[in-house]
Amino acid sequence: MQKSMSDFSEELIKSTTEDDQGERCELSGTGMHFPWLQKHIETVATGGKKEKDFAQTTSACLSFIQEALLKHQWQQAAEYMHSYLQVLEDSDSCKRQAAPEIIWKLGSEILYYHPKSNVEAFNAFADRMKNIGVMNYLKISLQHALYLLHHGMLEDANRNLSQAETWRYGEKSSSQEVLINLIQAYKGLLQYYAWSKKKMELSQLDKDDYAYNTASQNMLDHSWKTSVNLGALIQIPGVWDPFVKSYVEMLEFYGDQDGAREVLTNYAYDEKFPSNPNAHIYLYNFLKREKAPREKLISVLKILYQIVPSHKLMLEFHRLLRKSEKEEHHKLGLEVLFAVLDFAGCTKNITAWKYLAKYLRQTLMGSHLAWVQEEWSSRKNWWPGFHFSYFWAKSDWKEDKALACEKALVAGVLSGKGCRYFRYISKQDHQVFRKKIKRMKKLVKKYSIINPGL
Numbered sequence: 001m002q003k004s005m006s007d008f009s010e011e012l013i014k015s016t017t018e019d020d021q022g023e024r025c026e027l028s029g030t031g032m033h034f035p036w037l038q039k040h041i042e043t044v045a046t047g048g049k050k051e052k053d054f055a056q057t058t059s060a061c062l063s064f065i066q067e068a069l070l071k072h073q074w075q076q077a078a079e080y081m082h083s084y085l086q087v088l089e090d091s092d093s094c095k096r097q098a099a100p101e102i103i104w105k106l107g108s109e110i111l112y113y114h115p116k117s118n119v120e121a122f123n124a125f126a127d128r129m130k131n132i133g134v135m136n137y138l139k140i141s142l143q144h145a146l147y148l149l150h151h152g153m154l155e156d157a158n159r160n161l162s163q164a165e166t167w168r169y170g171e172k173s174s175s176q177e178v179l180i181n182l183i184q185a186y187k188g189l190l191q192y193y194a195w196s197k198k199k200m201e202l203s204q205l206d207k208d209d210y211a212y213n214t215a216s217q218n219m220l221d222h223s224w225k226t227s228v229n230l231g232a233l234i235q236i237p238g239v240w241d242p243f244v245k246s247y248v249e250m251l252e253f254y255g256d257q258d259g260a261r262e263v264l265t266n267y268a269y270d271e272k273f274p275s276n277p278n279a280h281i282y283l284y285n286f287l288k289r290e291k292a293p294r295e296k297l298i299s300v301l302k303i304l305y306q307i308v309p310s311h312k313l314m315l316e317f318h319r320l321l322r323k324s325e326k327e328e329h330h331k332l333g334l335e336v337l338f339a340v341l342d343f344a345g346c347t348k349n350i351t352a353w354k355y356l357a358k359y360l361r362q363t364l365m366g367s368h369l370a371w372v373q374e375e376w377s378s379r380k381n382w383w384p385g386f387h388f389s390y391f392w393a394k395s396d397w398k399e400d401k402a403l404a405c406e407k408a409l410v411a412g413v414l415s416g417k418g419c420r421y422f423r424y425i426s427k428q429d430h431q432v433f434r435k436k437i438k439r440m441k442k443l444v445k446k447y448s449i450i451n452p453g454l
Contacts, residue, residue: 058087058095065106074114081107088132100132104140112147119151134169138179141167145186154190161187181233185243188229192246199253234263237272244282252286260286268300280304281313294320298329305336310343315351322359331371334363338375347387353406360413364447372449376414387411388421397428405436412444 061084068077084106087099107125111117126144130137141164148157164183169176230247234240244267251260264286268279284300301317314336321333337356340346363371376383388411396404408425415422426441 058084058090062087062102069106069109072113074110077106077110078114081110100129101136101139103132104129104136108143108147119148119153122147137167137169138164138176138183142179142183142186145183149186149190154193158187158190161190181236184229185233185240188233189242189246192230192250195250196246231263234267237270237274239274239276240267241276241278241282244279248282248286252289257290261290268303275307277304277307277311280307281311284313294324298324302332305339309336309339310346314340315355318355318359330363330366331368334359334371334375338379341387342379348400348403350400350403350406353403353410357406357409357413360410361443361447364413364449369449372414376449380414384411384415384419384421388415388419390420390424393421393424397425401430401433405433405440408437409440409443412440413447413449416448416450417444418450 061080064080065077065084068074068080081103085103087095087103090096090099107129108122111122111125123144126140126147130140130144141160145157145160145164148154148160161183165180165187230243234244234247244263248260248263251257251263264279264283267273267276268283273279280300280303284297284304287296287300298317298320301313301320304311305314305317318333318336318340321329321336324330337352337359340349340352341356346352360372387407393404393408396407404425408422411419412422412426417423417426422444426437428437430437
């Protein structure tokens with residue numbers, strides 16, 4: 001039978017007197033002790049103003065809890081929490097209604113990190129909190145399931161989600177509908193996981209074996225329900241990355257390429273969905289598996305470039321543009337390389353520097369000096385310090401000499417022979433890189449945009 005708030009409060013908040021202030025109560029099965037916090041709230045004024053005192057006490061406890069959480073003092077937070085539970089008896093209806101969600105958020109955080117906590121304690125806390133403030137039932141159920149998933153308890157998580165899926169309270173609100181969709185989505189992911197695991201097992205069997213064919217058919221029948229659940233969910237505007245990937249994998253496995261393409265295309269281009277770089281990555285990878293025309297692949301990566309110009313796929317984008325027959329694509333290919341190297345996370349990417357060194361030569365040989373000047377004009381005031389300083393020359397040469405040579409060539413072409421980076425690398429004498437450095441000097445002399453006429 002569901003316990004009321006007062007029953008729950010009475011069970012966890014047991015009155016203490018001055019005589020038993022030093023006694024400690026223990027949460028069954030956890031080894032976690034919760035002493036009363038009388039010493040922390042002695043400053044609360046007394047004198048018959050019970051409601052005011054009550055509010056001051058709970059407010060003080062909440063402040064202590066928040067401070068303890070910030071300092072990762074889990075035991076102290078648990079002790080304060082034990083006293084804060086009395087807020088469930090607050091005479092202020094607004095505070096009383098808000099209390100269950102606050103208690104759940106703080107309590108679950110404590111139980112997640114407390115060194116003496118365990119799954120049983122978390123389960124007991126979650127189950128009790130679901131029955132206090134019913135409006136939080138779905139939210140708590142979902143978070144409870146994710147906690148169980150984190151601990152590898154897939155069957156328990158699935159059972160938890162199934163119970164929440166059928167739960168209703170009053171008229172179905174928009175917030176309830178969103179949470180139910182999420183619950184169904186994670187339930188679908190669990191079913192997908194089982195499907196994926198079964199698929200892997202089947203791949204180890206002999207395809208001519210009767211057992212393989214029978215199991216395959218059973219898996220097909222079971223996965224159809226999963227597909228329907230996920231398929232309905234991802235039509236709702238939102239970010240559904242793991243669900244889309246799972247659904248598309250199943251569609252591809254069963255040969256529904258058109259269905260998979262439609263799902264990914266809608267996910268990437270439907271204006272109702274928020275801008276999401278992953279949507280374009282999934283679509284690109286699918287089209288690549290289908291061996292789609294280069295123009296189609298370029299069109300997808302062009303959008304990704306506008307969203308995340310430093311993405312690792314941009315080097316692949318550059319290769320596609322380089323192979324295109326359109327001059328506008330060749331120009332964009334140069335722009336893409338410069339954009340990648342604008343980001344600090346890409347400064348050590350030797351492939352990007354190799355591509356830029358090679359493409360600068362090709363572009364200048366093709367009489368497109370204006371393209372290079374256009375890209376360099378917006379960077380000449382900050383790239384030398386960002387990439388081509390004396391400090392970076394010494395550091396790069398020490399850590400990765402091949403990288404340093406590629407960067408030095410680019411530095412010389414863009415900034416001339418007077419560039420500190422180029423000068424430092426060009427003066428190095430290394431048996432392995434001697435020929436490379438000599439060739440680098442010749443290329444800079446020939447192609448540097450500082451003296452384009454020479």
